[in-house]
Amino acid sequence: MSLRSKINGLYQLCQVFMLQHRISLRALRLLPTNINGFNYSQNWVPAVPVSEPSPAQKSLTDMENTNPLKAFFDSRDTGRGIWKWAHYFEIYHRHFKKFIGKKVNLLEIGVYSGGSMEMWRDYFGPNCQIFGVDIQESCRVYDNDYTHIFIGDQSDRTFLKRLKKEVPGIDIVIDDGSHMAAHQIVTLEEMLPHLKPGGVYVCEDLSGDFNGGFASYTFGLVETLNMWSGPVETGITPNQFQTWIKSISCYPYAIVIEKSETPVRQFIASRHGTEWQPY
Numbered sequence: 532m533s534l535r536s537k538i539n540g541l542y543q544l545c546q547v548f549m550l551q552h553r554i555s556l557r558a559l560r561l562l563p564t565n566i567n568g569f570n571y572s573q574n575w576v577p578a579v580p581v582s583e584p585s586p587a588q589k590s591l592t593d594m595e596n597t598n599p600l601k602a603f604f605d606s607r608d609t610g611r612g613i614w615k616w617a618h619y620f621e622i623y624h625r626h627f628k629k630f631i632g633k634k635v636n637l638l639e640i641g642v643y644s645g646g647s648m649e650m651w652r653d654y655f656g657p658n659c660q661i662f663g664v665d666i667q668e669s670c671r672v673y674d675n676d677y678t679h680i681f682i683g684d685q686s687d688r689t690f691l692k693r694l695k696k697e698v699p700g701i702d703i704v705i706d707d708g709s710h711m712a713a714h715q716i717v718t719l720e721e722m723l724p725h726l727k728p729g730g731v732y733v734c735e736d737l738s739g740d741f742n743g744g745f746a747s748y749t750f751g752l753v754e755t756l757n758m759w760s761g762p763v764e765t766g767i768t769p770n771q772f773q774t775w776i777k778s779i780s781c782y783p784y785a786i787v788i789e790k791s792e793t794p795v796r797q798f799i800a801s802r803h804g805t806e807w808q809p810y
Contacts, residue, residue, distance in 0.1 A: 554754070598624045603650050612644035619735070622782050626731045626789065627654070627703065634658040636699060636727075640685050640718060641665060641707035645673040652677060662698050664708065686714040691721040700727040706734040712744030719748075723788065728775075732788040749786050753779055763800035773798075 601620040604613055635655050639648060642665040652659055661678040663670065664685060674680045681697075683690035685708045704722050706715055715734050723732055737746050755772045756779060777791040 600624055600650060600654050603653050607646065611646035611649060613646035613650060614643070615647070616736075616784060618783060619785060622733075622785055622787065626733070626780075626787050629729075630655055630702060632656050632658070634660075635702045636660050636662065637703040637705070638662045638664065638698065638701045638722070639705045639707065641709075642667075642670040642673060642680065643707075645670070647707075648673060648678055662694075662701075664694070684714075685709060685718045686711075688717060688721055691718065695721070695725050700730075701725055702727050702730050704730070704732045706732075707736065710736040712748065715745045716748050719788075723790075726790050728790055729792040730790045732790075733785060735785050737786060738784045746781070746786065749779060749781070752776075752788075759798065763798075764802065766797040766799045769795050769798055 598620050600623050601617075604615065604620065607613055631654065633655075635658065637651055637655070637659060639651070639661065640663075642648070642663040645663075648661050648663060651661055657677075659677065663673060663678060663680045664683060665680065666682065666684055668682055671680050671682065681690075681694055683694070685691070685706070701722070704726060706718055708714065708718070719732065719734065726732055734745060752772070755770065756776060758770060758773070759767050761767045774794045774796075775791055777789045778787075780787040780789075
């Protein structure tokens with residue numbers, strides 16, 4: 532890392548500390564805990580050795596885990612290319628299957644060879660409208676009746692604001708674009724509010740030093756999702772983020788954010804029963 536990069540990083544750190552000194556101090560206090568968790572996970576060993584399933588168990592598991600996206604990918608020997616981590620298909624199916632057969636607007640950032648757009652259309656059905664974003668002009672060739680291509684930079688807020696004006700509410704956003712954290716953060720900040728109730732936001736390829744920050748940014752979102760104050764039994768009024776964000780799921784190299792179908796008005800922790808152990 533160059534001296535200029537170090538100075539710039541220190542400057543940004545000071546800016547954040549000045550703007551949010553309370554949360555910055557809390558982050559510093561929690562840094563040892565964060566590192567301890569990292570060290571624990573690095574040396575983690577399962578308590579019970581993993582055994583191979585029996586043929587009957589494997590057959591049942593295969594039936595339960597039938598995944599149309601994986602089947603489409605596995606059968607693609609020719610045609611437009613699709614490049615995905617194999618474990619992504621389980622993630623997609625888990626969060627996307629509720630949209631199958633319904634009218635769904637999908638935004639995919641990072642068109643590349645166009646094969647994944649054919650996969651989404653096959654998976655969701657004829658009511659799926661796809662919007663693709665790429666910086667390469669050549670990707671316009673994929674424009675058709677059910678796919679509209681926008682050429683632009685995902686880190687350009689002006690471009691993204693224009694995109695939101697031209698595209699109706701989005702049900703699914705898949706960020707498979709530059710894979711650079713700074714770009715992914717800009718895209719999330721612009722497009723997550725544009726997501727329809729019940730929508731799903733996926734950011735891919737967050738692996739290690741190659742990405743360098745989007746997962747850390749997401750940990751800040753988790754902090755807000757877990758905030759609370761007040762009497763739990765009479766109800767806590769959620770903050771604006773909690774009102775609409777249902778969950779944040781972390782997977783190897785991917786993060787999925789789901790929006791609530793309806794706004795959450797209150798969190799309540801009520802007691803039921805008559806026998807209580809003394810504190």
